[in-house]
Structures are given as structure tokens and as C-alpha cells.
Amino acid sequence: MEQQDRYIRFDWAIKRLLRQKANFGVLEGLLTVLLGEEVKIIELLESESNQQTIDDKFNRVDIKAKNSKGEIIIVEIQNTRELYYLERILYGVAKAITEHISLGERYYEVKKIYSISILYFDIGKGDDYLYHGQNNFTGVHTGDRLEVTTKEKDALVHKLPAEVFPEYFLIRVNEFNKVAVTPLEEWIEYLKTGCIRPDTTAPGLEEARKKLIYYNMSTEERHAYDEHLNAIMIQNDVLDGAKLEGRIEGRMEGLEEGLEEGLRKGRIEIARNLKSMGMDIAAIQKATGLLPEEIQRL
Structure with a gap:
């Protein structure tokens, strides 16, 4: 008889179970350890990629959420190789930006986007299992970072471009080959193996142990x-x-x-x-x- 603590793969959970508000805590945990700050999901947003059946969407699973800051978070899982994956995630971010600003609204309404890709294929060369990219403008001669001054609500506000431009996270699951010590590493271990240690205190994983049990499904x-x-x-x-x-x-x-x-x-x-x-x-x-x-x- 198989052990009771067999857990559902994250790609299936994010497609079926984590869309329920009662289960938001699991996804919030992953985002919290990844972004380095507490993340609270207010609601899930629909888009053409949020499909529910294998016929609609075979290779990848998406979730698009809005956090308590009004920022948009896209989580996408890719199981097999795609030749133009970088171009596609760029398109997905651009589409999310335009989906959430109406014609005639001020550019101030543009939402910050976080794009998180969980990859189960070899995207290219690199020794790390986690890569992070964002837009910074650096002085060619001085090396300083550009800070933009804007006027909002009759007050001067200083913004770094990174506060406005999208951020991209590429998680190369198959490249993770170490003993999990940190909460982030415990999450990557679960993404790769489906295992969650009984004594975990990583945000979201303790809740996942209760809600993502294989035998709890019909x-x-x-x-x-x-x-x-x-x-x-x-x-x-x-x-x-x-x-x-x-x-x-x-x-x-x-x-x-x-x-x-x-x-x-x-x-x-x-x-x-x-x-x-x-x-x-x-x-x-x-x-x-x-x-x-x-x-x-x-």
C-alpha cells in the first residue's frame, strides 16, 4: 500500500486546487520565499491562458494573480522544451500590462508585473537553478543607477525603474541538486521531487502538506x-x-x-x-x- 503522504505535483495543483481562495496560502508561500517579502493574493485574474482542460492547454499551466499592492504576478509552468520561450514570456508580460490598463487611463495606472517561470526542461547554459532579471538603468561612465522623479498627489516621488519595469524569475527545477536547507530550497525540492519534509516551516509548504495529498482527491x-x-x-x-x-x-x-x-x-x-x-x-x-x-x- 502506498504511503499516505504522496503529494500532488505543483503543476497539477496550480491548475486545479490552488485557484480556490481557501488554498491561496500555498502559492503565497512560494511567492514569499521567492520575492523575499510577504505576499498576499487578493484575487486570481482570468486571461486566455488560464485554461482548465488538457485540450485547451497541454504544455503549460498559468496562474495570474493580483497581490495586496495591486501588482500582477504571472506563474507559469513549462514541462517540455519550447524554442522561443523567452520571446513568449516577454509577450505574456506585455499582454498582462495592456490587459490591465484601459484606453484613456494615465500611464500611472500601469501595473508592476512579476513573471515566474518554473521550468522542467533545459533552457540553456548556466549553473544556477534560479535566475532573476529586471530593468535597471546604469550610467555608462559613472556606474550610478538612474532614479526618476515624478509628481504624484502634489508630492515629488523618487522611483527606480525596477519599481515599474517587470521582473522575471526563471526556476530551472532540474538543475537543483543539493540538500535543501533554506525555505526556497525546500520549495525547489518539492517542485522537483514532490516531497515535503514533515517538519517543514517554509511558508506555504506546511499548508501544502495538508491540502495537496494525493489520496484526498476523488x-x-x-x-x-x-x-x-x-x-x-x-x-x-x-x-x-x-x-x-x-x-x-x-x-x-x-x-x-x-x-x-x-x-x-x-x-x-x-x-x-x-x-x-x-x-x-x-x-x-x-x-x-x-x-x-x-x-x-x-
Whole structure:
């Protein structure tokens, strides 16, 4: 008999369970340890990416929330490789900004955006498991940071660009290979392994131990969850094979061409599997990037 303390993967929890106000504390805990300040979620915001079914959104899971400061937080989980991921998260941030300012409103109403990407694929070179980027304007000759002065409510207010421009966090889950000591490390350990230590005091994880137990789900929910895990395993296995094939072809015909061909074959194989599972053409196109006519021929 399996142990009772089997926990639901975070990508599934964020899609199904953490959208409930009673469970906001779990997500608030992750954001608190990541941003280094207490975060309170006021409400979840809807967008075209907040889909509920596997057909609508196969590869990634998004949540868009507003915190107590009125700032917007986007959390996105990506299970498999996407060639233009950086461009897509930039687009997602830009879209969030424009979604939350109405025509005719002052630029003062532009919301600060935090973009948090939890990645289960190799996005590139780098030794760390957490990367953070934000906009700063630094003097080319002096090295000082620009501070902008604005007038708000008849008072002069000094702002750093980082207080206005978006911030990006890339969590490379698979690169975490250490004993978890800090609350942030405990969170990354959970994201990677699904394990939560019994004596955890990390914000959000103690609540997750109570609310994300696998056996608390109904039989139907457990079945859907298990199918979700199987689909991810299929994708990863196929892509791993594609990478190997690409490396082999690369040695024979040129590395770049071989990798590209290997990845394409991998996408075709994924599309074939998803089609056999009954997924519609539009959803398969989102997951693989193939053209509809290519998918129909499979």
C-alpha cells in the first residue's frame, strides 16, 4: 500500500486546487520565499491562458494573480522544451500590462508585473537553478543607477525603474541538486521531487502538506492526475530520444542541422501520440508547433 503522504505535483495543483481562495496560502508561500517579502493574493485574474482542460492547454499551466499592492504576478509552468520561450514570456508580460490598463487611463495606472517561470526542461547554459532579471538603468561612465522623479498627489516621488519595469524569475527545477536547507530550497525540492519534509516551516509548504495529498482527491480526480503524469512522461521520453537522435545526426551531418531534425521528429512523434489520445488539432498545434495539415496527415 502506498504511503499516505504522496503529494500532488505543483503543476497539477496550480491548475486545479490552488485557484480556490481557501488554498491561496500555498502559492503565497512560494511567492514569499521567492520575492523575499510577504505576499498576499487578493484575487486570481482570468486571461486566455488560464485554461482548465488538457485540450485547451497541454504544455503549460498559468496562474495570474493580483497581490495586496495591486501588482500582477504571472506563474507559469513549462514541462517540455519550447524554442522561443523567452520571446513568449516577454509577450505574456506585455499582454498582462495592456490587459490591465484601459484606453484613456494615465500611464500611472500601469501595473508592476512579476513573471515566474518554473521550468522542467533545459533552457540553456548556466549553473544556477534560479535566475532573476529586471530593468535597471546604469550610467555608462559613472556606474550610478538612474532614479526618476515624478509628481504624484502634489508630492515629488523618487522611483527606480525596477519599481515599474517587470521582473522575471526563471526556476530551472532540474538543475537543483543539493540538500535543501533554506525555505526556497525546500520549495525547489518539492517542485522537483514532490516531497515535503514533515517538519517543514517554509511558508506555504506546511499548508501544502495538508491540502495537496494525493489520496484526498476523488477517484476521478486521481485518474485524471495519473493520466496527466503519463502524458508528461510520454513527451519527455520522446524528446529525450529526439535529442539523442539529433546528436547522432549532428556528428554525421553537422550538429545544428541534426539537432533541429531530431527535435522536429520528436514533435511529430508527440503529435502522433496526442492524436491517438483523441486530442483535437488546435491543442496539438499548441503543444508541438506543427501545422494543422501536418497533424492531419499523421
